[in-house]
Amino acid sequence: MKKISILIPAFNEEEVLYSLYSRLSNVMDGLIEYDFEILFVNDGSSDGTLSILKFLREKDERINFLDLSRNFGKEIAMIAGLDFVKGDALVILDADLQDPPELIPEMIRYWEDGYDDVYAKRRSRTGETWVKKWTSAQYYKLLRKTTRIPIQEDTGDFRLLDRRCVEALKKLRETQRYTKGMFSWIGYNKKEILFDRDPRAAGQTKWNYLKLIDLAIEGITSFTTFPLRVSSIAGIVISFLAFVFMIWTVGKTLLLGDPVSGYPSLMAVILFLGGIQLLFLGVIGEYLGRIFNETKKRPLYFVNEYNNEKATNRVQNEEPQNERSIK
Numbered sequence: 511m512k513k514i515s516i517l518i519p520a521f522n523e524e525e526v527l528y529s530l531y532s533r534l535s536n537v538m539d540g541l542i543e544y545d546f547e548i549l550f551v552n553d554g555s556s557d558g559t560l561s562i563l564k565f566l567r568e569k570d571e572r573i574n575f576l577d578l579s580r581n582f583g584k585e586i587a588m589i590a591g592l593d594f595v596k597g598d599a600l601v602i603l604d605a606d607l608q609d610p611p612e613l614i615p616e617m618i619r620y621w622e623d624g625y626d627d628v629y630a631k632r633r634s635r636t637g638e639t640w641v642k643k644w645t646s647a648q649y650y651k652l653l654r655k656t657t658r659i660p661i662q663e664d665t666g667d668f669r670l671l672d673r674r675c676v677e678a679l680k681k682l683r684e685t686q687r688y689t690k691g692m693f694s695w696i697g698y699n700k701k702e703i704l705f706d707r708d709p710r711a712a713g714q715t716k717w718n719y720l721k722l723i724d725l726a727i728e729g730i731t732s733f734t735t736f737p738l739r740v741s742s743i744a745g746i747v748i749s750f751l752a753f754v755f756m757i758w759t760v761g762k763t764l765l766l767g768d769p770v771s772g773y774p775s776l777m778a779v780i781l782f783l784g785g786i787q788l789l790f791l792g793v794i795g796e797y798l799g800r801i802f803n804e805t806k807k808r809p810l811y812f813v814n815e816y817n818n819e820k821a822t823n824r825v826q827n828e829e830p831q832n833e834r835s836i837k
Contacts, residue, residue, distance in 0.1 A: 592676055
């Protein structure tokens with residue numbers, strides 16, 4: 511019997527967990543030819559999420575939970591879950607029920623047909639403002655044009671991955687993670703299915719615009735050096751224009767006797783060039799900061815407990831997390 515793992519990162523999701531479990535149970539009970547496990551990754555929740563997960567585990571042995579030592583963010587929570595899942599295939603699912611669990615049987619059918627990565631593309635996005643939809647579309651358009659990797663538009667983390675995709679993702683241990691791009695980077699045989707995304711079942715979204723901007727910068731700097739190339743090209747263009755302006759100004763003064771403009775033009779040029787320099791220094795700083803974080807070689811995460819057993823965290827830095835690091 512093939513085993514299907516369902517990975518669910520959870521941060522302060524106490525309001526939706528029972529509804530999520532109910533819908534997942536209906537799906538799993540309808541697929542009796544498969545063995546299921548659900549792995550919840552509690553990403554440092556401050557509400558009753560962990561208590562509910564422990565209660566659900568007592569009720570259903572298919573449920574496992576991984577409690578991280580603090581809030582590391584969803585991207586890190588996902589790689590932590592990848593290190594612990596045991597299935598022949600893995601389904602990544604958000605806890606807020608915006609991604610319907612009822613799509614899992616269709617994903618499994620395509621997986622059985624030979625596809626390694628069955629990803630769900632949003633046909634519509636209920637509950638999101640037009641500003642968010644528009645900015646998202648423009649961001650993905652920019653990202654696709656600036657990278658050689660075929661980034662998937664209007665897709666999130668909701669997908670089924672074959673075991674070999676999971677093993678490939680586990681080898682990517684960088685601390686600055688943009689998992690949506692990593693799904694594309696590893697390749698393999700992909701299949702798209704369409705769905706209508708629902709609004710959150712309960713609770714509040716954890717993604718405000720500042721976090722979304724940070725994630726967007728993460729995606730651009732992780733998968734393309736285009737901003738650095740723009741800096742170089744802009745530097746060449748501005749230097750050329752400055753040289754032409756200098757020749758024109760000197761020539762006009764020597765040949766026509768026109769006086770050189772003073773303070774206003776000088777300040778305008780200084781402020782313009784100063785702003786451009788600071789902007790490009792910031793771009794370089796973004797890449798330099800990522801190099802700095804990677805060279806520290808810190809563990810991606812620490813585990814507090816796995817299924818009520820305290821973690822030792824002995825091998826966190828040397829190899830991917832697994833159950834041998836649990837007492």
